Amino acid sequence: MFKAKKIILVAVLLGLIYGLSCPWQRVTEPLFLGFLPAPMFYLLLVHIGFVGFMGYITYAQAESQKTKQGRNSPNMHDEEVKP
């Protein structure tokens, strides 16, 4: 993973952790989906953010693994020399 990408990921993680502290004090409204008060809804968004974060890291690692394997595989060279 590139250094810049790592820095962005750390910044996103810190942002999510900040969101976990529920900074939306004294907020009551609106009622989302007809039953979720705003503070709960925002925290649920943070939950989803964390899930997305871990999902993205898994995806990025898998992609980087694939690229590495592709580079090392002899088929890759075959494909490269084909017209």
Next chain:
Amino acid sequence: MSPAIVFIGVALYTFVCFAIGMWGFKKSRPTMEDFFLGGRTLGLFFVLCATWSTLFSAFSYIGLPGAYYRHGVSFFGIAGNIVLNALCMYFIGARMWTLGKEHGFINATDLFASRYQSNTVCLIALLISVASLLPYLGLQLRGAGLTMQGVTKDLIGFETALVYTVLVVLAYVVLGGFRSVVYNDVVQSIIMLVGMLGATYVITTKVAGGPGGVILKAAEINPALTQFPGPAGIWSPTMVLTTCIVIGMGGFAWPQISQRMYATKSVKTIKALAIIFPISALFVNVPPVFLGLAGRIQYPDLKNTDLVFPLMMNELLSPLMAGIIFLAILAAIMSTVSGIILSISSILVKDFWIRFFAPSDIDEKRVTFLSRIVTVLVVGGALAFVFWGPKTLVGLLIEASGPIMLQVLVVLGGGLFWKRATSAGAIVSMLASEAFLILLWTKVFQMPIGGIHNGVWAMMLGVVLFVVVSLLSKPTPREALERFFPRVG
């Protein structure tokens, strides 16, 4: 609640537990790894159910609605602990799995002995884990008795309920070990899920026409019930975040949860678990908000708020539905208790008896037999400790179970990700931070800044001491580190 429904339900439930216990017994092999980890073959669905049902106890049905009754929506802030727990699974759990597979670890404590090349580190972590979990186990069992007595309105007495819970759990744990526990966890998870969602739908509809009505009516009673920091003004951002750290990360260090990391079949399974777990946890964490607030609307002046759910269950639900909820509570208690029993037993057998006393040529069959005996003794010890142990100490250990284990997580995470970490750093960090936690908890010493959980203060001290003492002490020999981290790098 109808006695007939209670007895039929309990009989059916007991039959299912025994049948699953027998099934687990037939599938098991006479090895310690199989008895405590089910042969490290757990797939995603099973590990999800096992972690989910072990982490959520009767507290989700009794304690949580009571807490929402008092604090309103603001208490939902600490539901964020689940994502921190999942982050620990993702990063620490995945690494534990790789090393566990390589070295045959069964507990976090034997990882300590191997990583730090020190039986002392292992012994301290073992003592902390057992001291924190044994009273907690006793409390769960006592809670089982009280809950069953309360929910059935004395139809089942306290002693009967206690003996019943102990016998059923022991039967399936002793029979099939981890396999029986996990298979039972799957059934118990389904019962818990149906019970929680069904009860929420029926109760909120009867009280206010649905969950949205509950929130609007609660806001009419007191607007602070639907906002942070809550009616008592407790849940400030720092308090929410530090409590999440203590419960979520301390909860991961609980042996019954960290042990699940070794039991899964691959790293991919652990990572998938970390991603799915926070979402599945919402099914248990969200409904109590509406249940607690519905209770606030229905019974505005309740003195003992923990009674809010049993009251609504008996007054608002049909006998059949109340019977299902009763079984759900029973399932929640048993799934938590069985996981804890198995973890304490595995720690005592592997990291105490085998490490310090057993002859080197001991055969697996004898170890498995001994594991079954220790399992029975653990339950006896837990009950004795809670009923006859020194009240202040028992209370402290139960209250501070999460924060106590958080101090162990510092040493676990540090050992896995920092090669310069040493046994001296680990020992000083654990002892000093636990001692500091006790001083803070007993109010002998108080921090000048409020709004931060005591467990996090102790953890900060632990981290500083861990780093400083590790840097000042002799590094772990390179060969030992290379043996320990062969693939992780």
